[in-house]
Amino acid sequence: MASKATIKDVARLAEVSASTVSRALRDNPRISEEVRARVRRIAQELDFHPNQMARSLVKRETRIVGVLFAESASASMGHPFYPAVLQGLGKVAGERRYHMLLSTGAENMSEEAAMRDMADSGFASGLIALTTLTNPEEGGGSLGLPVVEIGHPLNPENSYYVDNDNVQAGYVATRHLLARGHRRILFLGYDKRFFMMENRLKGFRQAMAEFGAPVEEDWIVPARMIENTPDFTHLGEIFQRAERPTAVVSMDDPLSIGLSGFLNTLSLTVPGDVSIVSFNNTQVGQYHTPALTSIDVNPRELGMRAMTLLINILKGKVTEPTHVDVPFTLVERDSVAEPRQS
Amino acid sequence: MASKATIKDVARLAEVSASTVSRALRDNPRISEEVRARVRRIAQELDFHPNQMARSLVKRETRIVGVLFAESASASMGHPFYPAVLQGLGKVAGERRYHMLLSTGAENMSEEAAMRDMADSGFASGLIALTTLTNPEEGGGSLGLPVVEIGHPLNPENSYYVDNDNVQAGYVATRHLLARGHRRILFLGYDKRFFMMENRLKGFRQAMAEFGAPVEEDWIVPARMIENTPDFTHLGEIFQRAERPTAVVSMDDPLSIGLSGFLNTLSLTVPGDVSIVSFNNTQVGQYHTPALTSIDVNPRELGMRAMTLLINILKGKVTEPTHVDVPFTLVERDSVAEPRQS
DNA sequence: ACGATTCATGCAAACGTTTGACCGATTGCA
DNA sequence: TGCAATCGGTCAAACGTTTGCATGAATCGT
Structure with missing residues (x-):
């Protein structure tokens, strides 16, 4: 019991060769029922477990x-x-x-x-x-x-x-808002480093085009981060105009929550003044008030x-x-x- | 480039033995600067990386x-x-x-x-x-x-x-409530399968004793789960008594959130009618209204x-x-x- | 100048498996 | 009865390293 049993130990006690032990344990058909059983028993008794390193070395594969x-x-x-x-x-x-x-x-x-x-x-x-x-x-x-x-x-x-299918996702999210009558929609959280974002944006544009809603290029805004928490101050101007966005497609729940809080400071409410469709359907979004409408990407x-x-x-x-x-x-x-x- | 280079390939090209290559690469002092450099270069050119399986096999250790x-x-x-x-x-x-x-x-x-x-x-x-x-x-x-x-x-x-130190944690959580004047405190989420819970409960009792607050044994209640979401119906009776708990020490944020919702259905508000000290300081607890006072165990x-x-x-x-x-x-x-x- | 050290390197055994080649004994077929 | 095929198993090589020991050359002290 001191150090681990090897295949040779099993072989010796079962009075067969190491190869036979190997084959017996792997249910190779060339081994007789009798020997197989004996080997199995001994292996059990010795608490033998093949050394995966050795195994992988020769098989050149690991699990x-x-x-x-x-x-x-x-x-x-x-x-x-x-x-x-x-x-x-x-x-x-x-x-x-x-x-x-x-x-x-x-x-x-x-x-x-x-x-x-x-x-x-x-x-x-x-x-x-x-x-x-x-x-x-x-x-x-x-x-x-x-x-x-x-x-x-x-x-x-x-x-x-x-x-x-992120373009489809972007499309669906946007259409959800368009179908409810929104036309002035802002796209929040764009980050061109990610393919995902490119695609969602593409879907956004498709939907907007389909409903004949104009896309303001500076309403496609990245998320600005300050020490890992989003900063929205640069959105102040946009949301204080008379012709402000009535809805936002936001790329992530935490981001949406931040936005929601920021809008409140402008005396705008969600969803009363601004609707949000979010992404990722997280617990925090679910428990937030208002609970977020969000796209679950099924991670x-x-x-x-x-x-x-x-x-x-x-x-x-x-x-x-x-x-x-x-x-x-x-x-x-x-x-x-x-x-x-x- | 087809299949990976081995130490022997390096040895051959560097015109030394495999052992030397091994030693050179591991900075064994017995190898001359000159050889070490040559081996290094060749290894680099061949994009040689020692096979960890083989290595671990002989060294009987893996990282x-x-x-x-x-x-x-x-x-x-x-x-x-x-x-x-x-x-x-x-x-x-x-x-x-x-x-x-x-x-x-x-x-x-x-x-x-x-x-x-x-x-x-x-x-x-x-x-x-x-x-x-x-x-x-x-x-x-x-x-x-x-x-x-x-x-x-x-x-x-x-x-x-x-x-x-979970007894200390239980103690601190409870004292936080006691210090604010609470005396009728319920301990929620007890599960005797976990040491952690035993200890927190111990701390709870200590604090209660210290402040001379009585511990009602049936106010130490496990979390009842129905399909992974907590069920509080059995608490209805307790919270509808005149002498209901004014505070709860709850073992987990999600649990606390559930409780909070349940209390609302009884027309009790948090923290107005019932205070909660929770555990785990999760994001959901943080974003919940009211934001939860919670013990961060520093995972x-x-x-x-x-x-x-x-x-x-x-x-x-x-x-x-x-x-x-x-x-x-x-x-x-x-x-x-x-x-x-x- | 010569034996004793030190230095730099090579040899070969080990680590614990798997697997193709081989081999003797049965069995099957004609 | 003779020969091939089948069966059940053993042998030894291989996987790619590391490392104790041996070895030959160079260096040193006296």
């Missing part, structure tokens, strides 16, 4: 997939989107008996570098990456590992990825699909670049109303 | 720590506490260049089983466990791996663990300390069973007021 969150795993977890994805990943990983290796690359390591690091470490058989940027620096050579991305990849043509499902896809790739069941689209849902709550007659 | 969340990693992530500790773990793991392996043991695997599984897999050099139960089934033999627990372990005497710090401790153990810097206490803070917001004159 480990590397999981890579943008901007160092460590930072991300603040937003509930990531835990949700992780939960999805974990669920199917568990079911399929895979382990997840979290890269937590050094502080300011680039996405690319982190991926390389993870791949080079040799522990993972495949990678899941929450890659979100529009231009990571230089793809570089292949990693020699299958990679499934969550989000919109650089080269959709030859990538495996799972994603939402858990994103995770599940990504892990399933990767495992299928690893098993050789999938070989062609594949794209899976995870449906989103608009959940209606209390932050949208019809615009006041003006 | 991987297994991380184990109670009730299957996958389920936990719903509550922000877990991502926060994961964030802490990840931060120091990254800094120290360790990887984290998430166990996602099969669906209904016990904590013990999951730990064994993780240990047997042979990938992890140490374990971090968020073990919370008062009685896991049978400790069983040692795992042969150092384990750091987050939370109160079964055998504090010979365990490594990091935890809050991120818990994670950081746990990882630091484990790595120190692995490096042999710590050998004696150690306990680190992470301070909590009571953050005051709007859910506590003085009781109405009655």
